[in-house]
Amino acid sequence: MNLFVGKINSLIKEFSNKVETEIKEGEYPVATPKASEPVIVNNKNLKKASKILFSSDKSQISDDIILHFNELEKLIPFSSTPKAFHSAWELRTNNLNKFAADRLANEGAQLIPQNKISNIFGIRDQQGVMLGPNKRLIMGVRHSAGNYDDELDDLRFTYQPPRTVPGMLRYRWCEFLSKNLEIPFTMLAVIWLWYSIDVKTKIPIFIISPAQIINSEKNLRDFGKSLNSPLELQIVNRAEVYKSIHRFESMQDTLAEIRFRSDLDVRLAEEWSFEEIHSSKKGKEIKKWFKDNDKKCPGSKCGHIQFDEISDSEIGFGHIIPQDWAITFPHYQTILHHPDNLYLTCNKCNSSLGSSFPNKTNSSQEDIEKSGTIGDWLRRTKT
Template identity: 45%
Template sequence: MENKLKQLLDEALRNFNILVSSINDGTRNVPIPSGFKPVEVTFEEIERAKRIIFDESKSDFKEDMVKHFRQLENLIPFCSSPKAFKTAWDMRTSILSSHDMEIITNEGGQFIPHNTNISNVFNYGQRGNVLGTNRRLVFAIRHSEGHYDDVLDDLGRFTYQPQNDTKIMLRYRLAQHLSKELELPYLLLAVMWFRYSVNEKVNYVFMISPVKVIDFENDLLDLDSSLHAPLTLQLITRAEAKSICNRLLSLNQTDSHVETRYELPRQLAREWAYDKINATEKGRQIKRWAQATGMSCPGIKCKKGPLAKPKILFSELSFKEIAFGHIISQNWAKAYSYLLDKVNHPDNLYLTCRICNSSLGDHFPDDVLRSEIVNNGTIGDWLRQHGIDIRNS
């Protein structure tokens, strides 16, 4: 079985190569603090940029992508909260006092003393981009007070202009393209540094925050006109960054027949949790949608007996005869309490008939039932693919 991540990346790179072919020679006016700087984009520079991205003679793109996310994952524990990062950003200063640091740390900020042995992102006095393994991907962006666009809004969103370099411009568009193709936000670090005397040898401290690439759809419509456009980024929490890393790394496997799902937004998961859909109108919306779309019970108990049929459609059953089953049972979760906050999550729920649901009891689904649940989809799967239709049912 071929590696899932490699499949996705190979397809993404083929599509990106097609998009890059639309880029023409010409002048791009790139914003700088004093206005704009004309940058000549030539065919030769585009080809050099493409070689960095597409040439796998020195390194495999998938392996570079995995290293990128593993290195990010290792630095997540040192990241500050979005609130603290914004507070430090809005101070608009390159020098911090102990009082400033106390305010920031009280909001979830973490300061890292200058130490280039940890990572090359911790170099003060340098603006611009930090490139990752084999210089193929953008690993971090450095922000310093006084940049041409210093606006960080209340939702943690900001734009970051590329350097006057065709290769960096193309890497920005690649980050956006990967976000679209993988259906997973491209992740990197935002870095700020401040002058603060820790001791005689250490006079600078750093703050880092994970950021994700957002609002990229229009840029990908025409790379010729958007080549020099900035990245739109958003500060995210350590938990969200960890989730994105886990989702990417979970694709890097060859031994799983179960497709990796993206995590349901927390609000959506809570809205459609078991206690919100059991014997409620929301639950009836799900049942109506399943009846209207020809879904059937994944169990086998209801298919036995003198009136047995190979498939029991939900449209043949009343609402009272349809139940929400748990893949991991509620009683099992009570016995192992670390599961309690997940047991009623839509990804742990599936639609079944009452006969099959009662027969399962506290047992886990066997191989046959598990395969049928995967084929039919969990409630979480249905929400991902048909959420609007379910709401309208």
């Protein structure tokens, strides 16, 4: 069993326990455009819903998550820009004329006619939630005028769950994965419109954009209070999705636990780059914090000496990707002096590396992780 499958198995067990202990039998109302009866939840339909999500070999559940991201990656090139998607949302009509179509295209919309590439581009289900492999995950949500929450505020919107127990539980499972894998769960937001070719002919047109789950923490505290809560989603650009996909792929390939870091604000990274800290008050501030917090040198040449046992002049800033390598491979130049490529080390260990990467014999990845990069220090003290 690889690390990823083991991680998913552990999450299934934890999620199932929360379902069993936190969700009580009763009536759970779901907001709909028209008044509707609440969803009745009892132990029988809860077990049935859990069976839909998890009743298979555990490795198949992991495979379905992988298939979700693989399918997503194939469809991302068809996505429109967030700006164009917002404009399409604001049309407030399902009919698209040639003038609006041209404006949307100029803003970065991809107007996709109905086709059989994916059920995303079909009109069998013109509204609602579209499911991924084996109905475990959400591949997309369709929007049309007047459907539930009709506001796209700052590219964020909420989407109410289906009026079924499996549908509501599936919302929480996607949020649970998003938080515990530390990779924003991504799906596709879909707008469908009718485009008039001529007076007599209309064809279905689709505009899609990736959307990621946000602010899931409140729903995960107690499933009994959040079972019928909507998803909160944010429209994002392609680069954000590819970043999530690459993180997901890294998680599958590694044999060790990976710590994912949020991106540092560009201005903060520039303010605390190597040029700004290696011989300045900022550098002294960093060294003082590492000393005050009993941090050790990650290098082994000095025997992992405590920073508070040596003077500031004996402490330097090491590069994970060495400076010499950036000369030979210029593409490293953009990240060379970034705080996430820097770590605090004693001069003895730093000089012993020369033009080599940190390695098991001196300043291993594990030791640098324990001590933390300068970027880690910024996340802890400046954000």
